[in-house]
Structure formats: C-alpha cells, structure tokens
Amino acid sequence: MNQDSLINILSMGDHGVYVWIVIVVLFAILGSTIILLNRKIRQAKQEINEEG
C-alpha cells in the first residue's frame, strides 16, 4: 500500500479535496437513485396487491 498517497488523499492535500467532492456527489446520486427506485417499486407492488 502506498502510504504517502493514502495520507495525501485522506488529508485532502494536493487537490484531494476535489476528488472527495466528486466521490461524495457520485455516491449521493447513485444512492438516492437506488433508494428512490426501490421505494417506487415497493409502492407500486403494494398498490397492486391492495387493488387485487
């Protein structure tokens, strides 16, 4: 493991902050999409079962 780069990035030195911003946004987007879709699917299933 490259000790320097780990410390560099975790400490947000040398532009690491930009990397972290992108990571946070990526996982926020991915996570919220997955959660939203899952919830919609669950709701749709519920609705269908109630009607049936």
Place this chain on the structure above:
Amino acid sequence: MIKKFFHQFASPKSYFAIANKFGKPVLVFFFLLYLGALVWGLFFTPPDAIQGDSYRIIYMHVPASFMAQILFVVMAITSAVFLIWKLKLAAYVSKSIAPIGAIVTFFALFSGSIWGIPTWGTWWQWDARITSTLILFIMYLGLISLHASFENKDKADKFFSVLVLIGVVNIPIIKKSVDWWSTLHQSASITLTSKPTIDPVMLYPLMFSIVTFIGLIFGLVVLSSQNEILKREKYKSWVKNI
C-alpha cells in the same frame, strides 16, 4: 418467427420475474466491485506526475462519460427493436434508460467540471468534448419531457423511439461538427482522457473501474425498468402474482 420468439420469451412478465430475482444481487455485486476499483485507483496507485492527486477523478469521470454515450446507443437499439417488432418490453426498457442516462451524463459533466478547477484553473471550458456532452445531456432531458407530455403512453413510446433513432444518427454528426468547430479556438485545451501513453499502474484500475461501472449502471437500468413495467402494466393480471 423472430417476432414469435420475442413475444414468448421477452414478455414483460418473464423479464420481470428474472429481474426481480437477479436484479438486486447483480446490482450489489457490481456496486461492491466498483467500490473496489475506486479503492484500488484512489489508494493503490501513485499520484500523477503533472496533475498530482486530482487526476484520480479519472476513475469516476471516464466511466461516466463512456456510459453517457453507450446508454444512448443501447436506448437506440431497444427503440429500434420496439419499432420493428412492436415489442413492448423494448419500449419500457428504452424509456427507463433515459433518466439514468441523464443522471450519468450530468455526473460526467459535473466531475469534468470539478476536475477542471485544479487542472485548467476554470470550471468550464468551451472545448469540443464538453460541449457535445452538454448537448447529449439536453437531448436526454428532451426525450424525458417528450415522453412525459403524452397521456397516451403507447403513442409516447412511438414518438420517443423515433426521436431516439433520429438522435443516434445525429450524435456522431454533432460530435464531428463540434470537433470541427473547436479547431476555431487557438487555446489548446488539455484533453482529459486521451493521453498518448498511460501508465499500466493507472490503466488497469481505470479499465476495471469502467467495466464495473458498466455493470453498476446496467443494474440501475434493470431496476428502473422494473419500476416502469409496474407502472405501465398495473392492469394486467400477471402483476397480481408478484
């Protein structure tokens, strides 16, 4: 013959059954793999000689830019299948790709823009690649709003598919012409992705991140298409048994 095959094996019902069973495990699988690719790229590779650590955005930006275009092509294929064989499932998948494509394209623009701050000193540059990605983003949004504006969803599917096909013919033309246009500018921008040589130490995690990201996004597409199928087929009898 082909039509019969499609209608038997590619019905929304059997697709949904498979997706319901394998969709989530596959999504989680690729999610974890992509996480692994990121960890590899972020912590186990040396910083770039010129760009320092900020180059590591490459492991998110490049897969996203790649998928932004691939998704449109996939959407064009499913749209063509729908128009030719009248296969409803293809229309559902087509429609559910559009929002995912818009999200991915947005992320490609966003990550490129953030990447631009340390490397170019500006968050936006009117270069060819960025401009055509922006146009692609607007095309995704146009497709979404076109589909949303029709109450008769069967018609919406047809219009959507026609527009996707016109779009897929036009994307290379737009790209070429934008490339041509950008030669107007004297300012030679740093191209983000096409470096003459890329060290294998960085190339392998990049390849791995692209492959796993493809899987991850297709997992999302499957999830999104499940949602679309439930929305559109709620009056069918088969949905009552799930």
Place this chain on the structure above:
Amino acid sequence: MDRSILFIETYKLYKRRRAWIGPVLVFLLIIISFPLTLDINSENPPQIYLSFIWISTLLVTMLGTELIFSDDFEDGTLEQYAVNNQLIEIVFYKVLVHWLLIGIPLAFVAFLFILSLDISIRISSIALICLIISNLIFINFFSLGNALSLKKGSILGLLITIPFLIPVLIVLGKMTTSALLGLSLVGHLSLLVGVMFLVASFIPFIISFILRTHLE
C-alpha cells in the same frame, strides 16, 4: 391533384396573414433592438452580427412554423389527408410553402440588415444564400419538432430539435470565418446544399409517420 394541393396549402397560409407576416415583423423588431443594445460604431468584428443573424433566424423560423400542423390537426384536415393517403405529399408541400412564404422573406430581411452594417456585398450575398438554404433545413427540423410536440407548445419542440441543428449552425459559423478571410466557400456551400437535400427528402417521411401516429 398535386398542384392543387400546393395551391391549397399556399392559399391557406397566405390567408392566415399573421402566420407569415408576423414572423417577419418579429424578426425586424429583433434586428432593430440589436444595434440599440450594441455600439454599432465600434470596431466590432462582423462575426458578431452574422452570428446574431444565424441564431435569431433560427428562433424566428421556429415561431413561423409553430402552427404548421396543429391547425390542420385540430380541424380534421390532416385526418382527411391521412384517409386519402396523402400525408407525405402534404408534409412536403407544407414545408415548401413555409419556406417560400417565411424562410425566404426572412433571409432577405437579414440581407438588408447586413448590408446596412457596411459589410461588403460579397459577404452579404453569401449570407443571403446561406440563409435561404439553411432556412429550409431549419423549417424541416422544426416541422419535425412541431409534429412531435403537437399541441404541447413550442418549448418542447425547440428543446428536442435545436440539438439536431447545432451542426448546421457550426457550418454557418465556419463559413462566416472563411468568408471574412476571403477563402473559397465551394466546399462549405456544397456541404450545406447536400445536407439540405438530404434533410428535405428524408424528414417529411419521418414527419408523416409521426402525424399518422397522432391520428390513431
């Protein structure tokens, strides 16, 4: 039969004077407002004016084709054409008539504007030819957008068609630069004419498919 359809379409557009005089007047107003917001006497490069002309023509052409199908759709005329299997002809003629009554007049108004700016006759006439050709391309694509977004408003139509017109704008921009540098324009012009023929012969088929779907 075909000639009479052309006559009828011309007559219909001609009688709806607002539909073809309106866009030209709007274009004139936009043009008037341009020198009022920009110091015309300063050493502005001519590109600015030409780029302004390209983009405002694009938008005004959109306005001019806004009702190209929706009017006939709402009163059932399109349905009649569809029953008689004449949709493709009608689309073709409609585009042609809009080009003649809106596209070409716009090009001439723009020509006069460019002349008024002390830009050479050579460049102004090149701009005129370009506008005449590109307006047919614009009208074809906007008709497509209008057919898709029938009765849903022109915002949607613009949103889905302008991306396709960006290459045309780029060619126009390239031509401007080359013309101002005094380079030969044969290559650019033949490209534009080729695109015009391609677009004018394919798009009507797509449009008639879309209209048929609307009439289902």
Place this chain on the structure above:
Amino acid sequence: MKLIEAKNVSYKINDRNILNNISFLINFGELVKISGDNGSGKTTLLKIIIGLTKQSKGELINHNEDKVCFLGHKNNLKNYLSIKENLMIQGLKLNSFNLDLLERFNLRRHIDNSVGTLSFGQQKKLSLMRVINSDKNILILDEPFVGLDQNSKEFLKNFMEAKVKENKTVIFTSHIDFKDDYREIKING
C-alpha cells in the same frame, strides 16, 4: 358481397380496453348504424375500419380497396376562411347544385362570411356538403346527425337512404335512436 369482416376486434389505450371482442360483417350496399353509449368506442371502431388505427387484437378484413369518404368529429373547416373559400379548398364548385344546397341549409346569405362566425350546427351542415358531393362508393360518417336541426336531419336521412338505393355503402355512428329500422351494430365497452 362482403365489405368488412371483423373478428374479435379489441383495442386498448394504456392497457385499458376501449373495444372488447367485437365481431360483425358488413356487406356492400348496406346502411349500417353503429350504436353504443358514450365512450363505447364507436369512433375508434370507425377509425379501425378506415385504417387510421390498428386494432390491438383480432382481425379486420376490408375487401374495399377504393378510397372512402370519411366525416369525422372535426368539421374540417378553416375558421379564418369564408364559406366560399372553404368550399373551394375542399374542391367543391359553386354550381347550381351546391348553391341550392346552401339555400336549403340557409347558408347562402353567409357565403362571404368567415366560418368562425357560424354556429356549430351551421358548420356541421357546411361540412356535410363535402359528403353530399362525394362520388365515393363508401361513406363513413361519425355522428353525422349531431347538431343538425329537424329539417336537416330528415334531409340527411333521405340522402343516406338514396345513396344505399344507388348500391353505395353507408356506415354511420349515432347514440340517438331513430324509429327507422336501420341495421344496427351495438357495441359496449
């Protein structure tokens, strides 16, 4: 002679049934009324017959290959044109026959007025003139009686019956009951 055969024709929008398993046979030279409640799919059925719409399920065989005369819900008139101009763009001449017809419909004195100023019934009569002038063998009329006054209704009825005597086919929809005994195809959604 068979004209149109429908076998279990169904039609759906957004997966909701508009037409459900309709079967019938229409022969050449018949006068047929398609009846049903609001929303039962009469218009859709006519559109399927003339080929504008395709059924979702079932089979519809049309033995006719000629063009038909179709009158839809929409009046096919231009509001910004006068009666005269509207007749002109529909290819109708102002001959004595049509002038008489305008007289009968009380439209002759409005001939230079724009159609937008006419009432719904007057517009309906004007759009019927195209049907009356038609030389096609098959007339398909969607709700032709709606909006007409009693005299015009009688006139239209007589016209349709005369057409059938000339061995032409007339198919029309209506949700109004007549005392006349037309052959009727009842549909319900």
